[in-house]
Amino acid sequence: MTQTGSKQMHEFGAGSHVRVRDDASLGHCRTPVYLRGQFGTIVSIAGRFKDPERLAYHKPGLPLQTLYRVRFDQNVLWPGYSGAAGDDIEADIFEHWLEPAGAAVTEAGVEGNP
Amino acid sequence: MSTHDHDHDHAPISDDSGPVSRFELLETAIRELLVEKGLFSPADIHAQIEATESRDPALGADLVARAWVDPGFKAQLIDNPRKTLGDMGIEVGGLAELQVVENTEDLHHVVVCTLCSCYPRMILGVPPAWYKSTAYRSRVVRDPRGVLHEFGIALPETTTVRVLDSTADLRFLVIPRRPSGTEGLDQSSLAQLVTRDSMIGTGEALDPGGRP
Numbered sequence: 071m072t073q074t075g076s077k078q079m080h081e082f083g084a085g086s087h088v089r090v091r092d093d094a095s096l097g098h099c100r101t102p103v104y105l106r107g108q109f110g111t112i113v114s115i116a117g118r119f120k121d122p123e124r125l126a127y128h129k130p131g132l133p134l135q136t137l138y139r140v141r142f143d144q145n146v147l148w149p150g151y152s153g154a155a156g157d158d159i160e161a162d163i164f165e166h167w168l169e170p171a172g173a174a175v176t177e178a179g180v181e182g183n184p
Numbered sequence: 185m186s187t188h189d190h191d192h193d194h195a196p197i198s199d200d201s202g203p204v205s206r207f208e209l210l211e212t213a214i215r216e217l218l219v220e221k222g223l224f225s226p227a228d229i230h231a232q233i234e235a236t237e238s239r240d241p242a243l244g245a246d247l248v249a250r251a252w253v254d255p256g257f258k259a260q261l262i263d264n265p266r267k268t269l270g271d272m273g274i275e276v277g278g279l280a281e282l283q284v285v286e287n288t289e290d291l292h293h294v295v296v297c298t299l300c301s302c303y304p305r306m307i308l309g310v311p312p313a314w315y316k317s318t319a320y321r322s323r324v325v326r327d328p329r330g331v332l333h334e335f336g337i338a339l340p341e342t343t344t345v346r347v348l349d350s351t352a353d354l355r356f357l358v359i360p361r362r363p364s365g366t367e368g369l370d371q372s373s374l375a376q377l378v379t380r381d382s383m384i385g386t387g388e389a390l391d392p393g394g395r396p
Contacts, residue, residue: 100352102298104325117281119353137352144328144347153329156344162352 079118080136080165086112087171088140090163098126101167105140108147109171113139116162136165239309243274244357245378247307248389249371251286252362262286265357276306285348286359287385292339294332294385295348295356296324302350304357308383315384325349335386348385358382360389 082088092107100122116139120131144157151157219226247269251258260268265282269275276282282304285293297303298321303311314320324331328345332338339345348356360382366374369392381387 100299102349102351104298116352116354122352137354139354144326144345148326152327153345154341154343157328157346158344159325159347159349161349162354164352 080115082112082138082165082168082170084112084114088112088138088168089171090140091167091169093167095123097123099123101163102161104147105142105161105163108142110140110142110163113141113160115139119164121164121166137162138165138168140168236305237309239306241308241378241380241383242375243309244304244307244380244383245375246371247357248359248378248383249375251359252366252374253371258286258359261359274306280306280353280355282306282357283354284357284359287361289343289361291344291346292332292337292385293346293348293356293358294324294328295350295358296321297350298322298325299351302355304355304383306355307357308380312380332386335381337386337388358385360385360387363389363391366392 087109088111089109090101090105090107095101116137118134119137121133121135122131125131139160140163141158141160144153144159145151145155147159215229218224247261251261257268262284265284266276269282280302287293295303296315301311301316303315305311320331325347328347329339332345350356360378362374363377366377369377373392377390377392379387379390382389
């Protein structure tokens, strides 16, 4: 995480394209499985909160983690989605579950940034 | 089955059905230990239960009605719910942050917690049973319009449906659309039109003409 100074407290800004890490979680975790590996856009920074993955095991939940509101396109999320074109879903995702969308695409061997 | 000729059973009246579950035992054991260690008292537990149960959708309905009649209040409520409510003597509490969103002709929010049952209890009290059901939680994220239709809401394609999944530390209160034909109503009459479901996004505010 790039918390090198006060201006760098948050890794992502509003409008950033991100991907939810496609990791498995050991134990308690607030990142829904249906969003893992999915691409979304940061709507806003919700604040800094205790890390639920540490809190669940009687730890103080520190350092605080930045929590983001992240928006996902329903038509991308669910193949065959039956709603309207603009429908979306927002969820709150902690910073350590997010990576830049560009990095994910490069790792996957696709040229250039989206 | 009893042998005589009526169909009720003769079990003693009890709050619980079936044997005590593992988690109930665990809860009781931990609660008793914490009381023994003096971290809190049984009176504290009852006070907290009472505080939680004292909040009910009427509080949310009052907030929505005031937001409808007072645009300045609505802006403050959306911009800084904790401070706005705190100024009114309503504590949001330390467990989660409250966010307030507004439904409009163009955008309809519907709230869910796919991971458990997170709910704006500080405003609406205890969530309805269906809110915690696996069916609602799993279906509303992938077929929100279908689920809304079952709740009696048919939205045009021109209205974007936004599902809010309360996955972490935020709780959401929806300000439903103010029904037409309510221009002459005062705040307390308007509050009567605001249903619990309309503040979750699975309903709309009542039509004043539709009420007895």
